[in-house]
Amino acid sequence: MDSSAWDARYASTPGLLWNSEPNRYVAEELADLPPGRALDLAAGEGRNAVWLAARGWDVTAVDFSRVAIERGQRFAAERGTTVEWIIADLRGYQPPARAYDAVLVIYLHLPAQDQTRVLANAAAAVAPGGTVLVVGHDPSNLTEGVGGPQDPDLLHSPEMIANALSGLEITRAETTRRPVATDEGTRDALDAVVVGVRR
Numbered sequence: 001m002d003s004s005a006w007d008a009r010y011a012s013t014p015g016l017l018w019n020s021e022p023n024r025y026v027a028e029e030l031a032d033l034p035p036g037r038a039l040d041l042a043a044g045e046g047r048n049a050v051w052l053a054a055r056g057w058d059v060t061a062v063d064f065s066r067v068a069i070e071r072g073q074r075f076a077a078e079r080g081t082t083v084e085w086i087i088a089d090l091r092g093y094q095p096p097a098r099a100y101d102a103v104l105v106i107y108l109h110l111p112a113q114d115q116t117r118v119l120a121n122a123a124a125a126v127a128p129g130g131t132v133l134v135v136g137h138d139p140s141n142l143t144e145g146v147g148g149p150q151d152p153d154l155l156h157s158p159e160m161i162a163n164a165l166s167g168l169e170i171t172r173a174e175t176t177r178r179p180v181a182t183d184e185g186t187r188d189a190l191d192a193v194v195v196g197v198r199r
Contacts, residue, residue: 003064003089011067020075022051023106024178025135025193031055036101039125041090041118042108046072046083053081057102064089090118095125098198103132109154119164126168126198134161138175138192145190146180161194168196 021027026048035056040049043061045068053059053076061083063069069085076083086093091114095103103122110118119134126132137148139155149155158173172195177188 003066020047020050022048023135025133025176025191026051026104026106029131029133029172029195030102033102033131036130037099037127038102038104039095039100039122040104040106041093041095041122042105043072044068046075046085048104048106049083050076050079050081052102053083054079060084060086060095060100062086062088062090062093062095090121094121097124098127098130100125101127101130103130105132105134105136107136107148109136109149109156111153112156112160115156116160116164119161120166123165123168123196126196128198130198132165132168132196134165134192134194134196136161136192138190140175141190144188145177146182146187147189156192158192158194161192162196165194165196168198171195171197 038052038057038059040061043049043063046061049059049061066087069087073085103125105122122132137155139157141148142152162170162173174193176191176193178191179186180189
């Protein structure tokens, strides 16, 4: 979907489209890291950015949906946190090199060529000693999981993601199961989770 379609999707709900808690993998991987500078790419309404800011991080959040960014600004103000918000399409956005102690790319789904370029930019933005976390719906989610994009061209394996994070040491690259409540009961979504660090 383009930015106008996402604007409409966010505007169609009175509250947050997603919940206010951080993504489970963000909390899992970053909770014990000392605060520094963080970059949240495809930040949406900012639940991860606001969580990091509340923990003392200096956070920049980027998304191409103006409505999502406006909601993020209100959410951050409600939580008493400060986040730098940038409206930009990641396919053309170039973050500063080696500037961030943590870089997040959470559920961004683009065609392979665009995804590879965004992930390479994300990797380049990681400072020495810093971490990048990439989470997305795994290709196996189409047949074995629930939710997420149904276009296989937008789903990427942990191996593909890891290969795009050039210059980093990959410390985690796996497909994980995430319980999701559905009308038919709890089912598992299958996520690709990749962590890279710059030594």
